[in-house]
Amino acid sequence: MENKLEVENLSHSYQTRRALNGVSFSVSCGEIFGLLGPNGSGKTTLFRILSTLIPVTSGTVRILGYDLTSEVKAIRNLLGVVFQHPGLDVKLTVTENLRHHGHLYGLSGKTLHRRISELLEYVGVSDRASDRVEVLSGGLQRRVEIAKAILHSPRVLLLDEPTSGLDVTARRQLNDYLRVLADTENILVLLTTHLLDDAEACNRVGILDNGSLVALGAPDELKAQVGGDVVLIEGKSKETLSTAIAEKFGVSPVLTDGQLRVECERGHEFVRDVVAAFPNQIQTVRFGRPTLEDVFIKLTGNPFVR
């Protein structure tokens, strides 16, 4: 069996709006792949196609060697899916939710029972097994969702915005779980996110904008494309300041989020010089290493709107 998820030239339209535009990428087992993009970038559409909820209309998707158009049933057996909106029935207990899920995948009896206790142990929710889901905190519910999604031992795990609504600690824990799953079980993990921190934790990232994949690679590789440093400047009259800086230093500032953003090689010297050159126009200067957000801005020319 092939151990890749391959998307080739995938496009999708809703009536008149084109949501995906010739997207191609490939992910291997044991890898965590993040689809990063602002709202409306097409990542939810892509997710719904991969999770078999909407059909492929143009292009091809192969998951572990199976074609998503003609072999949906085989693919469904391999997939574990965590949706953005809670997929648990809050009126049922944790165990009941997992048992229901197991039955859908043909697991039953002792095998299922053992698997449920194993997984609840694994995600650390054993002591809440017979509580109704509605009394659990958001973080705990998310862990139960993960347990549910991997209950039937899928080879591919798809997660739509898995960290939304979680606090920092819970987010880090979740990312650690995913890492363990990818490393020890050789599971292929694909997640969508609009959070740069989550994307940083992935092996590779694809950045989606307006239905197209604008960047693809390891977070460090992508950041290396941006160049040396990023300097953010806030000032009174931004347009005039922008032209003045461009003329004096031969750089091209971009106006995003009310700030002038300048990429340059030796950022610390540039900060010193720019403040000395325009002491009255500049209010704040920030200096930093490039982030994935800078990659997005560089490639699309737009601010990353969440």
Add this chain to the structure above:
Amino acid sequence: MQKILLPITTIWWREIIRFYRQRSRLFSAIAQPLVFWILIGSGLNASFRPVGSVNGQSYIEYFYPGIVVLVLLFTSIFATISVVNDRREGFLQGVLVAPVPRWRIVFAQALGGTTLALLQGVLLLILAPMAGIQFGVASLLFTLSVMTLLAFGLTNLGLLIAWRMESTQGFHAIMNLLLIPIWLLSGAFFPSTGAPGWLAWTMKFNPLTYGLAAFRHSLYLDTTVKAFGEGPPWALSMLITGLFCVLTYVGATLTASAQTN
């Protein structure tokens, strides 16, 4: 075999357990029809003088089968409303990505709604003596079978609508514009005998007319008294009610398949 039954029973079981844990729903689906029956039944009792009435059947008695069917209608339809929300975001999405064919999912949902509707219907059946209707074992068995068919058909009708609805508001509109009139014009509220021609014809084409007729026949199976306003004959009523079940189920399955991958 187990692989086919397991998903069906587990989806069915969830519907039942959910309902059991939100018992107030039970109350709301049965209270309204009951109030209708008592108020409208008592209010119209004196002025109910339909054409062709021979046994002096009271309106309370005439209206009773209609009220049972209304409870079946309400419960089965309410049981399907969760599909609207669950499909777009929530529990049902997880079911849809599982390797379970759509016909099995729909069948399990329909069984769930049918069971709930039957439970409520039986609660109401206990009140039959209050309507002056008495039945024996054979009649009871037939009545339960007809109620099962009706509940199954109505749940599937609800599913057929719910699977293509984007919002629950839309669902409520359909409920008021389509489902309530279907019930009103089924002979539940008034017999077709005294109705003007166009109305009597509309009632003839209403599938629920036959369901209600089958139900009336089964209630009066043991007695020599004929049900007034029984409408179409027994065999035809059963046949059309059975057909209604099959068609709505096939329709609901096709809709579910068309709406999802």
